[in-house]
Amino acid sequence: MMERLNIGASQTRLEGFTNIDVAPWADISLDLGTDPLPFADDSVDCVFSYHTLEHVPDYLFALGEIHRVLKHGAPFLVGLPYVTLTEVHLVNPYHLHNFNEHSFDFFEKGKLRNSASEDVMRRPIEFKKAFHRFHYMGVANVLPERGKRWARRHLFNVVRKIDYGLVAVKHDGPVEFDADALRAEFLACMAAREPYRKKPASPPPPNDWRAKKRQFRTWWAGKED
Numbered sequence: 001m002m003e004r005l006n007i008g009a010s011q012t013r014l015e016g017f018t019n020i021d022v023a024p025w026a027d028i029s030l031d032l033g034t035d036p037l038p039f040a041d042d043s044v045d046c047v048f049s050y051h052t053l054e055h056v057p058d059y060l061f062a063l064g065e066i067h068r069v070l071k072h073g074a075p076f077l078v079g080l081p082y083v084t085l086t087e088v089h090l091v092n093p094y095h096l097h098n099f100n101e102h103s104f105d106f107f108e109k110g111k112l113r114n115s116a117s118e119d120v121m122r123r124p125i126e127f128k129k130a131f132h133r134f135h136y137m138g139v140a141n142v143l144p145e146r147g148k149r150w151a152r153r154h155l156f157n158v159v160r161k162i163d164y165g166l167v168a169v170k171h172d173g174p175v176e177f178d179a180d181a182l183r184a185e186f187l188a189c190m191a192a193r194e195p196y197r198k199k200p201a202s203p204p205p206p207n208d209w210r211a212k213k214r215q216f217r218t219w220w221a222g223k224e225d
């Protein structure tokens, strides 16, 4: 049987995953910053984590545990706020770490010297990045690629959040992955998140054209309940 983990499940859960959070209603309730994950080494097929690692004081401990339990080549799909988002990230006292497109280069051998793969104080952590995806804000969406890169480096509030597809490297030798499949898997996880307590659906107000359009498209696509 596949073992898949949703790390930092919060109010949402993923069917078919073990949902982990410090919250008491999670399938497994623990502190990611201090408690080992209750899974054997090399036993997990996929870890998904959306906007959680930035909250964990000892984020390297949590990352080390995720790496320990993953099988060689298994994906770690992770979404995080982008470093230069001011309104809900940089000033948020619960967000303890910053992330950008280079954050996981520190765990990829050969990319950056003195990286975690060379950290003699801890069990080595090594991931290979398959993809990252920026969620641009406002006019940044329509800038050409060079303009986007310049804006990311020099301005605030250009990117809201960033998704990564990483694969665990557990031993020497090749690690194979399909970046497009991992992107699709990330999106599938995002779409499958459901609240623990579902609210009953309320009917749309009669003159809400957006709701009518949505209803029509649902009907047209044959997706009605």
Ligand SMILES: C[S@@+](CC[C@H](N)C(=O)[O-])C[C@H]1O[C@@H](n2cnc3c(N)ncnc32)[C@H](O)[C@@H]1O
Binding pocket: 007, 008, 009, 010, 011, 012, 020, 021, 022, 023, 030, 031, 032, 033, 049, 050, 051, 052, 055, 056, 057, 193
């Ligand atoms: C922004 S929410 C995650 C959102 C959720 N993943 C989703 O898909 O909607 C952050 C979560 O991290 C959890 N969290 C924060 N610090 C933690 C820790 N040290 N150990 C375990 N969970 C923690 C919080 O309880 C919270 O549920």
